[in-house]
Amino acid sequence: MSGPKLSTLRNLLVLTAFMLIGIAVAFYFRPLPIDSRLAQGDKLGGDFTLQSAEGALSLKDYRGKAVVMYIGYASCPDVCPTALAVLSQALREMEEDEVASIRGLFMSVDPERDTPEKLAKYAAFFHPNIDGATADRSTIDKVVRQYGAFYRIVEMKDSAMGYAVDHSSRLYVINKEGELSSILHHNSSAEELVAELRKII
Numbered sequence: 001m002s003g004p005k006l007s008t009l010r011n012l013l014v015l016t017a018f019m020l021i022g023i024a025v026a027f028y029f030r031p032l033p034i035d036s037r038l039a040q041g042d043k044l045g046g047d048f049t050l051q052s053a054e055g056a057l058s059l060k061d062y063r064g065k066a067v068v069m070y071i072g073y074a075s076c077p078d079v080c081p082t083a084l085a086v087l088s089q090a091l092r093e094m095e096e097d098e099v100a101s102i103r104g105l106f107m108s109v110d111p112e113r114d115t116p117e118k119l120a121k122y123a124a125f126f127h128p129n130i131d132g133a134t135a136d137r138s139t140i141d142k143v144v145r146q147y148g149a150f151y152r153i154v155e156m157k158d159s160a161m162g163y164a165v166d167h168s169s170r171l172y173v174i175n176k177e178g179e180l181s182s183i184l185h186h187n188s189s190a191e192e193l194v195a196e197l198r199k200i201i
Contacts, residue, residue: 044146044147044148044180044183045146045147045172045174045178045179045180046059046146047059047060047178048135048139048142048143048146049135049139050107050133050134050135050139050143051116051133051134051135052116052119052120052131052132052133053116053117053119053120053132054120057105057131057133059174059178060178062103062105062174062178063176063177063178064101064176065101065102065103065176066101066102066103066173066174066175066176066181066197066200066201067102067103067104067105067172067173067174067178068087068090068102068103068104068105068171068172068173068174068193068197069104069105069106069107069147069171069172069174070083070084070087070104070105070106070107070169070170070171070172070186071107071109071143071144071147071149071151071167071168071170071172072106072107072108072109072165072167072169073108073109073110073113073114073165073167074108074110074113074114074118074119074122074132075110075113075114075161075164075165076165076167079167079169079186080106080169080186082169082186082187083169083170083171083186084104084106084123084126084127084130085126086171086186086187086188086189086190086193087104087126087127087130087171087193088126088127088130089190090190090191090193090194090197091104091127091129092127093190093191093194094194094197094198098197098198098201099129101176101201102129102197102201103129103130103131104123104126104127104129104130104131105130105131105132105133106119106122106123106130106131106132106133107133107134107135107140107143108132108133108134109134109140109144109151109165109167110134110165111134111135111136111137111140114132114134115134116132116133116134118132119132119133119134120132147172147180148168149167149168149170150167150168151165151166151167151168152165152166152167153165154166169185169186170183170184170185170186171183171184171185171186171188171193173193173196173197173200175200176200176201181196181199181200182196182199184196
C-alpha cells in the first residue's frame with residue numbers, strides 16, 4: 001500500500017478512535033433517568049432559594065403546604081404551557097380548602113430572559129396559586145441536579161429568539177415537610193395529579 005493511502009487510513013483510524021472515545025465520555029456523563037437514580041439509592045429533592053418578584057423564595061417558605069414544582073422557561077412553546085395547564089386544571093378540580101394548602105412553583109432555567117416580574121405574571125396567568133421564580137446560573141444548576149432534571153441551551157441562528165432551551169418536563173410533587181413525594185410527566189392528566197396531591201394534603 002502506498003504512502004498516501006496509509007496516511008489516509010491512519011487518519012481515519014485516529015478520527016474513529018476519537019469519535020468512539022467522545023461517545024463513551026458522553027454516555028458516561030449523561031444525566032441518568034430518575035428511575036435509574038432512585039434505583040441506585042439517590043435521594044432527590046431538597047431545599048433551595050430562588051428569586052421571585054417578592055424577593056428571596058425558599059422551598060422551606062412553603063412548609064405546611066404541598067408544592068408542585070415545574071422546571072422550564074417562559075418562552076417554551078409547548079411542554080411548559082402543557083404542564084402548567086395540567087397543574088391549573090388539577091387545582092380547579094379540587095375543593096377550596098384543598099387548594100388553600102397547595103402552591104405551584106414554576107422555576108425558570110432562562111434567567112437572561114425571564115425576570116422575576118415576568119415570571120410572576122406568567123405563572124399567575126395559569127393560576128393565582130402558582131409562583132414564578134428563577135436564580136443565577138449556579139443556583140439553577142444546583143436545583144436541576146437536586147431534582148434529577150436537565151436542560152441545555154440550543155442556539156437558533158435563524159430565529160428572532162436567538163436560542164431555545166431543551167429541558168426535562170416533569171411535575172415534582174413535594175409534601176408539607178418539603179420532601180419529594182412523587183414525580184409526574186408533563187402529559188399526566190389533571191386527575192392523576194389530583195390523586196397524588198390528595199395523598200399528602
